[in-house]
Amino acid sequence: MIKQAVVASGLKPGLAVVLVGEDPASQVYVGAKGRKAEELGFHSVQHTLSAATSEADVLALVRALNADPAIHGILVQLPLPGHINAAAVLETIDPAKDVDGFHPINVGRLAIGEPERALISCTPAGCLLLIKRAVGRPLAGLDALVIGRSNIVGKPMAQLLLQESCTVTIAHSKSRDLAALARRADILVAAVGRPEMVRGDWVKEGAVVIDVGMNRIPAPERGAGKTRLVGDVAYTEASLRASAITPVPGGVGPMTIAMLMANTLTAACRAAGIQPPHF
Ligand SMILES: NC(=O)C1=CN([C@@H]2O[C@H](COP(=O)(O)OP(=O)(O)OC[C@H]3O[C@@H](n4cnc5c(N)ncnc54)[C@H](OP(=O)(O)O)[C@@H]3O)[C@@H](O)[C@H]2O)C=CC1
Numbered sequence: 339m340i341k342q343a344v345v346a347s348g349l350k351p352g353l354a355v356v357l358v359g360e361d362p363a364s365q366v367y368v369g370a371k372g373r374k375a376e377e378l379g380f381h382s383v384q385h386t387l388s389a390a391t392s393e394a395d396v397l398a399l400v401r402a403l404n405a406d407p408a409i410h411g412i413l414v415q416l417p418l419p420g421h422i423n424a425a426a427v428l429e430t431i432d433p434a435k436d437v438d439g440f441h442p443i444n445v446g447r448l449a450i451g452e453p454e455r456a457l458i459s460c461t462p463a464g465c466l467l468l469i470k471r472a473v474g475r476p477l478a479g480l481d482a483l484v485i486g487r488s489n490i491v492g493k494p495m496a497q498l499l500l501q502e503s504c505t506v507t508i509a510h511s512k513s514r515d516l517a518a519l520a521r522r523a524d525i526l527v528a529a530v531g532r533p534e535m536v537r538g539d540w541v542k543e544g545a546v547v548i549d550v551g552m553n554r555i556p557a558p559e560r561g562a563g564k565t566r567l568v569g570d571v572a573y574t575e576a577s578l579r580a581s582a583i584t585p586v587p588g589g590v591g592p593m594t595i596a597m598l599m600a601n602t603l604t605a606a607c608r609a610a611g612i613q614p615p616h617f
Protein backbone atom coordinates (compact mmCIF):
# COMPACT_ATOMS: atom_id res chain seq x y z
CA MET A 339 0.00 0.00 0.00
CA ILE A 340 2.80 2.43 0.92
CA LYS A 341 4.99 1.18 -1.92
CA GLN A 342 2.33 2.08 -4.51
CA ALA A 343 1.86 5.49 -2.91
CA VAL A 344 5.62 6.14 -3.04
CA VAL A 345 5.76 5.20 -6.73
CA ALA A 346 2.65 7.31 -7.47
CA SER A 347 4.18 10.35 -5.73
CA GLY A 348 7.30 10.25 -7.90
CA LEU A 349 9.30 11.33 -4.83
CA LYS A 350 12.28 9.82 -3.04
CA PRO A 351 11.43 10.26 0.66
CA GLY A 352 14.50 10.57 2.89
CA LEU A 353 14.58 9.13 6.42
CA ALA A 354 17.38 9.73 8.93
CA VAL A 355 17.52 7.56 12.04
CA VAL A 356 19.78 8.67 14.90
CA LEU A 357 20.89 6.11 17.46
CA VAL A 358 22.95 7.17 20.48
CA GLY A 359 24.58 4.29 22.34
CA GLU A 360 24.58 0.55 21.85
CA ASP A 361 21.33 -0.63 23.44
CA PRO A 362 20.79 -4.02 21.71
CA ALA A 363 16.97 -3.71 21.53
CA SER A 364 17.30 -0.25 19.94
CA GLN A 365 19.80 -1.63 17.42
CA VAL A 366 17.24 -4.26 16.37
CA TYR A 367 14.46 -1.67 15.90
CA VAL A 368 16.68 0.81 14.10
CA GLY A 369 17.93 -1.94 11.78
CA ALA A 370 14.33 -2.93 10.97
CA LYS A 371 13.43 0.70 10.18
CA GLY A 372 16.42 1.11 7.83
CA ARG A 373 15.65 -2.15 5.99
CA LYS A 374 12.00 -1.21 5.48
CA ALA A 375 12.98 2.25 4.20
CA GLU A 376 15.38 0.74 1.66
CA GLU A 377 12.79 -1.83 0.58
CA LEU A 378 10.43 1.05 -0.25
CA GLY A 379 13.08 2.89 -2.27
CA PHE A 380 13.61 5.65 0.30
CA HIS A 381 16.84 7.52 0.80
CA SER A 382 17.78 6.00 4.17
CA VAL A 383 20.60 7.11 6.45
CA GLN A 384 21.55 5.96 9.91
CA HIS A 385 23.73 7.95 12.30
CA THR A 386 25.13 5.84 15.11
CA LEU A 387 26.80 7.90 17.83
CA SER A 388 28.68 6.62 20.85
CA ALA A 389 26.89 6.58 24.22
CA ALA A 390 29.36 9.26 25.40
CA THR A 391 28.31 11.80 22.72
CA SER A 392 27.49 15.21 24.21
CA GLU A 393 24.03 16.75 24.00
CA ALA A 394 25.53 19.62 21.98
CA ASP A 395 26.80 17.17 19.35
CA VAL A 396 23.40 15.45 19.09
CA LEU A 397 21.70 18.86 18.72
CA ALA A 398 24.22 19.84 16.03
CA LEU A 399 23.45 16.65 14.08
CA VAL A 400 19.69 17.29 14.35
CA ARG A 401 20.17 20.86 13.07
CA ALA A 402 22.22 19.59 10.12
CA LEU A 403 19.46 17.09 9.26
CA ASN A 404 16.83 19.86 9.59
CA ALA A 405 18.77 21.82 6.94
CA ASP A 406 19.31 18.85 4.56
CA PRO A 407 16.73 18.98 1.71
CA ALA A 408 17.21 15.25 0.94
CA ILE A 409 15.93 14.36 4.44
CA HIS A 410 12.17 14.55 5.05
CA GLY A 411 11.97 12.54 8.26
CA ILE A 412 14.17 12.51 11.36
CA LEU A 413 13.82 9.90 14.11
CA VAL A 414 15.97 10.00 17.23
CA GLN A 415 15.66 6.58 18.85
CA LEU A 416 14.54 6.63 22.49
CA PRO A 417 15.61 6.13 25.20
CA LEU A 418 18.61 8.47 25.04
CA PRO A 419 21.51 8.16 27.51
CA GLY A 420 20.78 9.88 30.83
CA HIS A 421 23.12 12.86 30.29
CA ILE A 422 21.13 13.98 27.23
CA ASN A 423 17.93 15.98 27.70
CA ALA A 424 15.50 14.09 25.47
CA ALA A 425 12.94 16.93 25.44
CA ALA A 426 15.60 19.39 24.21
CA VAL A 427 16.55 17.01 21.39
CA LEU A 428 12.93 16.34 20.35
CA GLU A 429 12.11 20.07 20.38
CA THR A 430 15.08 20.79 18.09
CA ILE A 431 13.70 18.55 15.34
CA ASP A 432 11.88 20.58 12.66
CA PRO A 433 8.17 19.76 13.34
CA ALA A 434 7.71 19.21 9.58
CA LYS A 435 10.35 16.43 9.73
CA ASP A 436 9.25 14.98 13.09
CA VAL A 437 8.05 11.61 11.76
CA ASP A 438 7.74 10.30 15.33
CA GLY A 439 5.16 12.99 16.10
CA PHE A 440 6.83 13.74 19.45
CA HIS A 441 7.44 17.51 18.98
CA PRO A 442 5.08 19.67 21.10
CA ILE A 443 3.81 21.35 17.90
CA ASN A 444 2.65 18.00 16.52
CA VAL A 445 1.29 16.86 19.89
CA GLY A 446 -0.60 20.17 20.09
CA ARG A 447 -2.03 19.93 16.58
CA LEU A 448 -3.38 16.47 17.40
CA ALA A 449 -4.84 17.76 20.69
CA ILE A 450 -6.64 20.72 19.08
CA GLY A 451 -8.15 18.46 16.44
CA GLU A 452 -5.96 19.30 13.44
CA PRO A 453 -4.44 15.87 12.75
CA GLU A 454 -4.27 16.58 9.00
CA ARG A 455 -1.65 19.29 9.69
CA ALA A 456 0.29 17.18 12.19
CA LEU A 457 2.59 14.21 12.07
CA ILE A 458 1.14 11.63 14.45
CA SER A 459 3.00 9.21 16.69
CA CYS A 460 3.47 6.00 14.68
CA THR A 461 2.34 3.39 17.21
CA PRO A 462 -1.07 4.96 18.03
CA ALA A 463 -1.60 5.92 14.37
CA GLY A 464 -1.04 2.28 13.40
CA CYS A 465 -3.33 1.07 16.19
CA LEU A 466 -6.10 3.38 14.94
CA LEU A 467 -5.80 1.95 11.42
CA LEU A 468 -6.06 -1.59 12.80
CA ILE A 469 -9.08 -0.61 14.96
CA LYS A 470 -10.89 1.03 12.02
CA ARG A 471 -10.26 -1.99 9.83
CA ALA A 472 -11.55 -4.38 12.53
CA VAL A 473 -14.68 -2.34 13.34
CA GLY A 474 -15.52 -1.61 9.71
CA ARG A 475 -17.89 1.30 10.46
CA PRO A 476 -17.58 4.69 12.18
CA LEU A 477 -16.20 4.40 15.72
CA ALA A 478 -18.49 7.19 17.02
CA GLY A 479 -20.10 6.35 20.33
CA LEU A 480 -18.05 3.24 21.07
CA ASP A 481 -16.53 2.84 24.54
CA ALA A 482 -12.73 2.77 24.38
CA LEU A 483 -10.31 2.01 27.20
CA VAL A 484 -6.63 2.89 26.83
CA ILE A 485 -4.46 1.38 29.56
CA GLY A 486 -1.28 3.51 29.81
CA ARG A 487 -0.77 7.29 29.61
CA SER A 488 2.71 7.72 28.14
CA ASN A 489 3.41 10.61 25.79
CA ILE A 490 4.39 8.25 22.99
CA VAL A 491 1.53 5.74 23.13
CA GLY A 492 -1.28 6.11 25.67
CA LYS A 493 -2.02 9.84 25.44
CA PRO A 494 -1.92 10.16 21.63
CA MET A 495 -3.95 6.92 21.33
CA ALA A 496 -6.64 8.44 23.56
CA GLN A 497 -6.59 11.69 21.51
CA LEU A 498 -7.05 9.77 18.25
CA LEU A 499 -9.98 7.77 19.62
CA LEU A 500 -11.56 10.96 20.99
CA GLN A 501 -11.15 12.51 17.54
CA GLU A 502 -13.18 9.53 16.24
CA SER A 503 -15.89 10.38 18.80
CA CYS A 504 -15.35 7.37 21.02
CA THR A 505 -16.07 7.69 24.72
CA VAL A 506 -12.51 7.37 25.95
CA THR A 507 -11.26 6.24 29.35
CA ILE A 508 -7.54 6.41 30.14
CA ALA A 509 -6.32 4.06 32.86
CA HIS A 510 -2.90 4.02 34.55
CA SER A 511 -1.10 2.66 37.58
CA LYS A 512 -3.38 4.51 40.02
CA SER A 513 -6.63 3.41 38.38
CA ARG A 514 -8.99 1.27 40.44
CA ASP A 515 -10.62 -1.93 39.20
CA LEU A 516 -9.11 -2.14 35.75
CA ALA A 517 -10.99 -5.36 35.08
CA ALA A 518 -14.36 -3.61 35.50
CA LEU A 519 -13.27 -0.72 33.25
CA ALA A 520 -12.04 -3.19 30.62
CA ARG A 521 -15.26 -5.22 30.62
CA ARG A 522 -17.19 -2.16 29.38
CA ALA A 523 -14.82 -1.46 26.50
CA ASP A 524 -15.74 -2.08 22.87
CA ILE A 525 -12.14 -1.09 22.04
CA LEU A 526 -9.38 -2.10 24.46
CA VAL A 527 -5.82 -0.85 23.97
CA ALA A 528 -3.14 -2.13 26.35
CA ALA A 529 0.10 -0.10 26.44
CA VAL A 530 1.53 -0.87 29.85
CA GLY A 531 4.62 -3.04 29.67
CA ARG A 532 3.39 -5.81 31.99
CA PRO A 533 3.40 -9.31 30.54
CA GLU A 534 -0.13 -10.73 30.02
CA MET A 535 -1.70 -8.38 32.57
CA VAL A 536 -5.02 -8.20 30.69
CA ARG A 537 -6.81 -11.50 31.26
CA GLY A 538 -9.40 -13.16 29.04
CA ASP A 539 -12.26 -12.47 31.45
CA TRP A 540 -11.53 -8.71 31.28
CA VAL A 541 -12.51 -8.69 27.61
CA LYS A 542 -16.07 -7.80 26.58
CA GLU A 543 -17.61 -10.28 24.15
CA GLY A 544 -16.90 -9.00 20.60
CA ALA A 545 -14.40 -6.30 21.65
CA VAL A 546 -11.46 -5.22 19.50
CA VAL A 547 -8.24 -5.76 21.47
CA ILE A 548 -4.98 -4.02 20.58
CA ASP A 549 -1.85 -5.21 22.39
CA VAL A 550 0.97 -2.65 22.27
CA GLY A 551 3.07 -4.31 24.98
CA MET A 552 6.51 -5.72 24.17
CA ASN A 553 7.80 -7.74 27.08
CA ARG A 554 10.79 -10.02 26.86
CA ILE A 555 10.39 -12.79 29.45
CA PRO A 556 12.52 -15.83 30.34
CA ALA A 557 11.62 -18.92 28.32
CA PRO A 558 13.49 -21.84 29.91
CA GLU A 559 11.45 -24.24 27.72
CA ARG A 560 13.49 -22.89 24.78
CA GLY A 561 16.75 -23.60 26.57
CA ALA A 562 18.82 -22.04 29.33
CA GLY A 563 18.98 -18.25 29.15
CA LYS A 564 16.46 -18.00 26.25
CA THR A 565 13.66 -15.43 26.19
CA ARG A 566 10.42 -14.89 24.32
CA LEU A 567 8.37 -11.82 23.50
CA VAL A 568 4.86 -11.46 24.96
CA GLY A 569 2.35 -8.64 25.00
CA ASP A 570 0.32 -7.03 27.78
CA VAL A 571 -2.66 -9.27 26.95
CA ALA A 572 -3.07 -12.99 27.67
CA TYR A 573 -3.60 -13.67 23.96
CA THR A 574 -5.10 -17.16 23.96
CA GLU A 575 -7.70 -16.40 26.65
CA ALA A 576 -8.55 -12.99 25.24
CA SER A 577 -8.92 -14.27 21.67
CA LEU A 578 -11.84 -16.47 22.80
CA ARG A 579 -13.90 -13.32 23.49
CA ALA A 580 -12.46 -10.65 21.20
CA SER A 581 -13.84 -10.15 17.68
CA ALA A 582 -10.32 -9.09 16.65
CA ILE A 583 -7.00 -9.07 18.50
CA THR A 584 -3.40 -8.24 17.59
CA PRO A 585 -0.66 -10.80 18.32
CA VAL A 586 2.78 -10.10 19.79
CA PRO A 587 5.06 -10.35 17.91
CA GLY A 588 3.64 -9.64 14.46
CA GLY A 589 0.98 -7.07 15.38
CA VAL A 590 1.47 -3.48 16.47
CA GLY A 591 5.30 -3.59 16.10
CA PRO A 592 5.45 -4.09 12.32
CA MET A 593 2.48 -1.70 11.95
CA THR A 594 4.48 0.98 13.81
CA ILE A 595 7.32 0.65 11.32
CA ALA A 596 4.85 0.86 8.42
CA MET A 597 3.41 4.10 9.86
CA LEU A 598 6.91 5.55 10.18
CA MET A 599 7.30 5.03 6.44
CA ALA A 600 3.85 6.54 5.83
CA ASN A 601 4.77 9.61 7.92
CA THR A 602 8.03 10.01 6.00
CA LEU A 603 6.13 9.90 2.70
CA THR A 604 3.62 12.42 4.08
CA ALA A 605 6.45 14.76 5.10
CA ALA A 606 8.07 14.42 1.66
CA CYS A 607 4.76 15.19 -0.10
CA ARG A 608 4.17 18.28 2.05
CA ALA A 609 7.72 19.49 1.35
CA ALA A 610 7.07 19.08 -2.39
CA GLY A 611 3.70 20.83 -2.14
CA ILE A 612 1.68 17.78 -3.21
CA GLN A 613 -1.30 16.21 -1.44
CA PRO A 614 -0.14 13.31 0.78
CA PRO A 615 -1.94 9.96 0.34
CA HIS A 616 -4.57 8.97 2.88
CA PHE A 617 -3.89 5.73 4.74
N1 LIG B 1 4.88 -1.91 19.38
C1 LIG B 1 5.51 -0.77 19.42
O1 LIG B 1 5.83 -0.23 18.42
C2 LIG B 1 5.77 -0.13 20.74
C3 LIG B 1 5.62 -0.87 21.89
N2 LIG B 1 5.82 -0.29 23.10
C4 LIG B 1 5.58 -1.13 24.30
O2 LIG B 1 4.35 -0.73 24.88
C5 LIG B 1 4.41 -0.79 26.30
C6 LIG B 1 4.14 0.58 26.88
O3 LIG B 1 5.10 1.48 26.43
P1 LIG B 1 5.18 3.00 26.94
O4 LIG B 1 3.87 3.64 26.76
O5 LIG B 1 6.39 3.59 26.33
O6 LIG B 1 5.47 2.70 28.50
P2 LIG B 1 5.60 3.62 29.79
O7 LIG B 1 6.36 2.79 30.75
O8 LIG B 1 6.04 4.98 29.44
O9 LIG B 1 4.09 3.74 30.29
C7 LIG B 1 3.40 2.66 30.87
C8 LIG B 1 2.05 3.12 31.34
O10 LIG B 1 1.40 2.00 31.94
C9 LIG B 1 0.89 2.38 33.20
N3 LIG B 1 0.91 1.25 34.13
C10 LIG B 1 1.99 0.66 34.71
N4 LIG B 1 1.60 -0.34 35.51
C11 LIG B 1 0.26 -0.38 35.46
C12 LIG B 1 -0.73 -1.18 36.08
N5 LIG B 1 -0.41 -2.14 36.92
N6 LIG B 1 -2.01 -0.93 35.80
C13 LIG B 1 -2.35 0.05 34.96
N7 LIG B 1 -1.47 0.85 34.32
C14 LIG B 1 -0.18 0.63 34.58
C15 LIG B 1 1.78 3.51 33.69
O11 LIG B 1 1.05 4.28 34.61
P3 LIG B 1 1.67 5.61 35.35
O12 LIG B 1 1.61 6.67 34.29
O13 LIG B 1 0.71 5.85 36.46
O14 LIG B 1 3.04 5.25 35.76
C16 LIG B 1 2.09 4.23 32.39
O15 LIG B 1 1.12 5.21 32.10
C17 LIG B 1 5.81 -1.34 26.60
O16 LIG B 1 5.72 -2.75 26.70
C18 LIG B 1 6.62 -0.98 25.36
O17 LIG B 1 7.69 -1.84 25.14
C19 LIG B 1 6.13 1.03 23.20
C20 LIG B 1 6.31 1.80 22.08
C21 LIG B 1 6.16 1.27 20.76
Ligand SMILES: Nc1nc(=O)c2c([nH]1)NC[C@@H]1CN(c3ccc(C(=O)N[C@@H](CCC(=O)O)C(=O)O)cc3)C=[N+]21
Pocket residue numbers: 366367370413414415416417438460461552567586587588589590591592594595
Ligand atom coordinates in the same frame (compact mmCIF):
# COMPACT_ATOMS: atom_id res chain seq x y z
N1 LIG C 1 12.03 7.62 18.65
C1 LIG C 1 11.49 6.41 18.81
N2 LIG C 1 10.45 6.03 18.04
C2 LIG C 1 9.88 4.79 18.18
O1 LIG C 1 8.90 4.45 17.47
C3 LIG C 1 10.42 3.90 19.15
C4 LIG C 1 11.50 4.35 19.93
N3 LIG C 1 12.01 5.60 19.75
N4 LIG C 1 12.03 3.55 20.88
C5 LIG C 1 11.56 2.19 21.09
C6 LIG C 1 10.12 2.00 20.68
C7 LIG C 1 9.75 0.56 20.40
N5 LIG C 1 9.39 0.49 19.00
C8 LIG C 1 9.13 -0.69 18.30
C9 LIG C 1 8.95 -0.73 16.94
C10 LIG C 1 8.77 -1.93 16.27
C11 LIG C 1 8.77 -3.13 16.93
C12 LIG C 1 8.63 -4.42 16.19
O2 LIG C 1 8.59 -4.44 14.97
N6 LIG C 1 8.53 -5.56 16.90
C13 LIG C 1 8.44 -6.89 16.32
C14 LIG C 1 9.31 -7.88 17.09
C15 LIG C 1 10.73 -7.48 17.29
C16 LIG C 1 11.48 -8.42 18.22
O3 LIG C 1 11.41 -9.65 18.02
O4 LIG C 1 12.12 -7.91 19.15
C17 LIG C 1 7.01 -7.40 16.41
O5 LIG C 1 6.25 -6.93 17.26
O6 LIG C 1 6.67 -8.30 15.64
C18 LIG C 1 8.92 -3.09 18.30
C19 LIG C 1 9.08 -1.89 18.96
C20 LIG C 1 9.52 1.73 18.46
N7 LIG C 1 9.92 2.63 19.35
